[in-house]
Amino acid sequence: MGQISFTLNGVATTITVNNMDTPLLWVLRDQLGFTGTKYGCGIEICGACTVLINGEPEKSCDASIGEVAGRSVTTIEGLKNDPLGAKLQEAWMQHQVPQCGYCQSGMLMGAFGRLKAGESRASTASGLSNICQCGTFQRVKEAILSLPGVA
Amino acid sequence: MLSNTAKNGSLVLGRRQFLAGAAAAFLMPVTLTLSSRPAAAATTGVGAYIRIDDANTVTLITGQTEMGQGIGSGLAQIMAEELMLDWAQVRFEHAPVDPANYGLPGWGLQLTGGSTSTMMWYTPLRTASAKAAYRLRAAAALTHGGTPDQWSLVIGGKLKHTTYGEQTFASVLGQIGNTADPATVSFAGTNRIVGQPVRRLDLAGKVDGSAIFGADVMLPGMVFASVVHCPIITGTVKSCPTSASGALAVVNLGNAVGVVETDTWAAMRIASSLQSKVSWSKPSNLKLLDSPTLSKAAQKLQTAAAPANLKSFETAGSPNDKLGQLDVTYKTPFLAHACMEVLNATASVTRTNGVVTFVELWLPTQGQSFVPATVRSVAGLSSLTDAQIKVNSMLCGGGFGRKIEQDYVLQAVKLAVAVGKPVKLTWSRPQDFRNDKYRPCASMRVRMGGDVNGVRAMVYRNISASISFQQGANPEDTGAVAGAVNLPYAIPNKRIEFAPLPTGVPLGYWRSVGESYNTFAVESAIDELALSLGQDPIDYRLRMLTGDARASTLLQTLKSSPNYTGMKAGQRGVAFLRGFNSYLALALEVALDSSSRIKVTKAHYVVDCGVVINPDSVEAQMQGGLVHGIYSALYSRVTFAKGVPSVQNFSNYRVLTPRDMPKVTVDILQGDPTTAAPGGIGEAGVPCVAPAIANAYARLTGKRVRELPFHPGMTMSDD
Numbered sequence A: 001m002g003q004i005s006f007t008l009n010g011v012a013t014t015i016t017v018n019n020m021d022t023p024l025l026w027v028l029r030d031q032l033g034f035t036g037t038k039y040g041c042g043i044e045i046c047g048a049c050t051v052l053i054n055g056e057p058e059k060s061c062d063a064s065i066g067e068v069a070g071r072s073v074t075t076i077e078g079l080k081n082d083p084l085g086a087k088l089q090e091a092w093m094q095h096q097v098p099q100c101g102y103c104q105s106g107m108l109m110g111a112f113g114r115l116k117a118g119e120s121r122a123s124t125a126s127g128l129s130n131i132c133q134c135g136t137f138q139r140v141k142e143a144i145l146s147l148p149g150v151a
Numbered sequence B: 001m002l003s004n005t006a007k008n009g010s011l012v013l014g015r016r017q018f019l020a021g022a023a024a025a026f027l028m029p030v031t032l033t034l035s036s037r038p039a040a041a042a043t044t045g046v047g048a049y050i051r052i053d054d055a056n057t058v059t060l061i062t063g064q065t066e067m068g069q070g071i072g073s074g075l076a077q078i079m080a081e082e083l084m085l086d087w088a089q090v091r092f093e094h095a096p097v098d099p100a101n102y103g104l105p106g107w108g109l110q111l112t113g114g115s116t117s118t119m120m121w122y123t124p125l126r127t128a129s130a131k132a133a134y135r136l137r138a139a140a141a142l143t144h145g146g147t148p149d150q151w152s153l154v155i156g157g158k159l160k161h162t163t164y165g166e167q168t169f170a171s172v173l174g175q176i177g178n179t180a181d182p183a184t185v186s187f188a189g190t191n192r193i194v195g196q197p198v199r200r201l202d203l204a205g206k207v208d209g210s211a212i213f214g215a216d217v218m219l220p221g222m223v224f225a226s227v228v229h230c231p232i233i234t235g236t237v238k239s240c241p242t243s244a245s246g247a248l249a250v251v252n253l254g255n256a257v258g259v260v261e262t263d264t265w266a267a268m269r270i271a272s273s274l275q276s277k278v279s280w281s282k283p284s285n286l287k288l289l290d291s292p293t294l295s296k297a298a299q300k301l302q303t304a305a306a307p308a309n310l311k312s313f314e315t316a317g318s319p320n321d322k323l324g325q326l327d328v329t330y331k332t333p334f335l336a337h338a339c340m341e342v343l344n345a346t347a348s349v350t351r352t353n354g355v356v357t358f359v360e361l362w363l364p365t366q367g368q369s370f371v372p373a374t375v376r377s378v379a380g381l382s383s384l385t386d387a388q389i390k391v392n393s394m395l396c397g398g399g400f401g402r403k404i405e406q407d408y409v410l411q412a413v414k415l416a417v418a419v420g421k422p423v424k425l426t427w428s429r430p431q432d433f434r435n436d437k438y439r440p441c442a443s444m445r446v447r448m449g450g451d452v453n454g455v456r457a458m459v460y461r462n463i464s465a466s467i468s469f470q471q472g473a474n475p476e477d478t479g480a481v482a483g484a485v486n487l488p489y490a491i492p493n494k495r496i497e498f499a500p501l502p503t504g505v506p507l508g509y510w511r512s513v514g515e516s517y518n519t520f521a522v523e524s525a526i527d528e529l530a531l532s533l534g535q536d537p538i539d540y541r542l543r544m545l546t547g548d549a550r551a552s553t554l555l556q557t558l559k560s561s562p563n564y565t566g567m568k569a570g571q572r573g574v575a576f577l578r579g580f581n582s583y584l585a586l587a588l589e590v591a592l593d594s595s596s597r598i599k600v601t602k603a604h605y606v607v608d609c610g611v612v613i614n615p616d617s618v619e620a621q622m623q624g625g626l627v628h629g630i631y632s633a634l635y636s637r638v639t640f641a642k643g644v645p646s647v648q649n650f651s652n653y654r655v656l657t658p659r660d661m662p663k664v665t666v667d668i669l670q671g672d673p674t675t676a677a678p679g680g681i682g683e684a685g686v687p688c689v690a691p692a693i694a695n696a697y698a699r700l701t702g703k704r705v706r707e708l709p710f711h712p713g714m715t716m717s718d719d
Helices: A024-031 A076-081 A083-094 A104-116 A121-127 A137-145 B015-023 B071-082 B117-144 B169-178 B264-274 B291-303 B368-376 B407-419 B429-434 B515-532 B537-543 B549-560 B615-634 B689-701
Strands: A002-008 A011-017 A050-053 A056-059 A072-074 B025-027 B050-053 B058-062 B090-094 B152-154 B158-161 B165-168 B223-229 B236-239 B249-252 B256-261 B279-281 B311-316 B326-332 B344-352 B355-363 B389-393 B423-426 B442-451 B454-464 B493-500 B572-579 B582-592 B598-608 B663-668
Touching (some): A011 A024, A024 B264, A050 A104, A056 A104, A076 A104, A083 A104, A083 A137, A104 A137, A121 A137, A137 B615, B050 B117, B050 B169, B058 B071, B071 B117, B117 B152, B117 B158, B117 B169, B223 B407, B223 B429, B249 B407, B264 B423, B291 B326, B291 B442, B326 B515, B344 B407, B355 B368, B355 B407, B368 B407, B407 B423, B442 B515, B454 B515, B515 B537, B515 B572, B515 B689, B537 B549, B537 B572, B549 B572, B549 B582, B549 B598, B582 B689, B615 B689
Parallel strands (some): B058 B090, B223 B423, B355 B389, B454 B493, B598 B663
Antiparallel strands (some): A002 A011, A050 A056, A050 A072, B025 B050, B152 B158, B158 B165, B223 B256, B249 B256, B311 B493, B326 B442, B442 B454, B582 B598
16 A cells, blocks of 8 residues: 555646556556556557556556656557647548557557657558557558658 | 547446436337347337437447447448438447347347348348438428428438428427338438448547447446456366455356456456465366367368268269369367457446345447346346346457357356445456367368369368357257358369367357358368369369359459459469358468568458448458458467466467558459348458468468468567
């Protein structure tokens, strides 16, 4: 049991948690109700739980809430607050990327993190390693490559 | 989009809120008489498919589950066409469990599977919508004046009269109860929305995180649970601890132990730690749960003269006399469904004087029809009526057949009964992989004789773990031979045989079911024969397809496509499928990487699925079918060692990521909307992938691969 403060989608947040080892994923989902971030594998493979921590794409299934103290977390619910994030979401709509949609939060956050860090569209499109069992990969790539005003 | 969307990242779904939403709107009293329905259902009379609210938003209420295939939008397009709606005013919503109204026409069951949704609903829904259009005109006459014939629909959910001007649907709803269905139904007959690549209605919530999947349901006072099953599949609980440090509750669920906690992670962790502390009853016959043993048994059944429960289909001519060119056996493994959203279910029970009087469920489910019986199978709940069981069907994060099953639903109900609070059960990924209802393993021996004009004789024997045989329903499992029977090819002498392989491995429906293995065998074997006779694979098939114009048109279209001719002939493979009431041909090009592993570098589909509701969705299903087909053909399998499944997580169940995706193109042959019926597309994209890869590989290397997967044992980190 302990108190922890961090920034969540730009909002200063202080919460009490039962266990500092609890992964950020489950604090977001079960305690804070930010259910856009998904559980897929729990072992940092599938990417469904990807969020940004201090601007870096991270698998939230493996980041303990304790590690997040004092840091800044961006989830899919906060993506629209960034102009590039909003552009990315619009490209996803234009290309009708999602099928079931379950993996798309992680797919979007992974792509956003790379683009935001200055990676090229081509490198982002080919470098993503998120799993999508509906098989939306071609449209993921097309949506990323279509982004206006991004290198 | 679905009405259950979140605001600010979370949403509490309460019963009161649900009712309030429904009360504000108006349900169209459209009568649907479906001859194929059971008689009792047909007399129910009042359909509830279309809801129009005060803001003139028109919502399709559908029994079909949206699990990524775009069915909610597709069916809403059919409605929107007849009601001349503006696409922006259209929504869809999952129906309550009510098979009499929402069950598949033709099956009477409320489930989503077999690529039947559009196939079975196209005409009934079009009819219901056309009737609704007439009744809105009649209601306009009653509300404003004139006769129904003087009113016409205007695009945007409006009605128009030369004297009374334009009125919205919403403005005439007060009189709808005083109208009746027309004597004859007339259809809009346009292609304003049907056949157009309109934007799916469920996208916004899927790009901003607000879409609520089953796994995302939150209720006031909810607790979180997870489960652990016996490490040996199908084992049951003999005895288990009644508590665990930190856990709110430990519950014996019969086939598993449930742990209830204040968050899912804690529940999963404690459940996992309990596995070694539970006393498990192991299944009695481990030989039926052992892959090497099953493999030998299948081989024996392949060569036996008359295996137990042997059934023959489509016997014609004297096939045994004309064989000789080919005698080969193809093998396919057990597969897991591996939906991105693990199995989960949320349940809440209400007690009156200590007795359970109401059960409410929030489920990702493809099998609504089966849920009430599942609830009633729980001790103490057998007398609940349908009205005392409420099911909220949530978005499914993938289904692929797994979410027809009821095992996870049953566990959630038991947990809610045990703890007396709303419970959300979430399986861990390892539990999901290791307690699946697996795609049956299969062995297919194909004997053929033929010449340059085609296959003259075929004896085909499928020995496979059979779903219906296992369930005691039917040893003559027609699903097990789907893809080997009803072939479009003219083969004058043939016999198709099936005998079930007894196994204890739990089996289930996996995207494209029988075609997922039989099409691999049939389309590989025809290609082997064509290659050995020096024949072009498309021409060879065309010579056997003279009796099926759609099939020949499809293959000729493929052959003349620049996407086909642009592939390197020595690395190119082809396969063809007539199935799910659709026709589909696939050509793909393969290459070998530096480790001599196959990579698919290009793929091109030609599809004729009759009436096309949304070409963008057809294309999406082909792209997705290719991905499903590639991962299962190249990498993945589940084996069992005396009941212990090999698979643990995605780490040893290799699937695809963006880097694996080849460029895929899709040509859709437009059916005639006035005469053609729609076929299925959700599964059709999968079966041709494995044989097309095998056929391409044979051309590239001279070697024939007859056992899937091509590269077993690869992990997600192998390139």
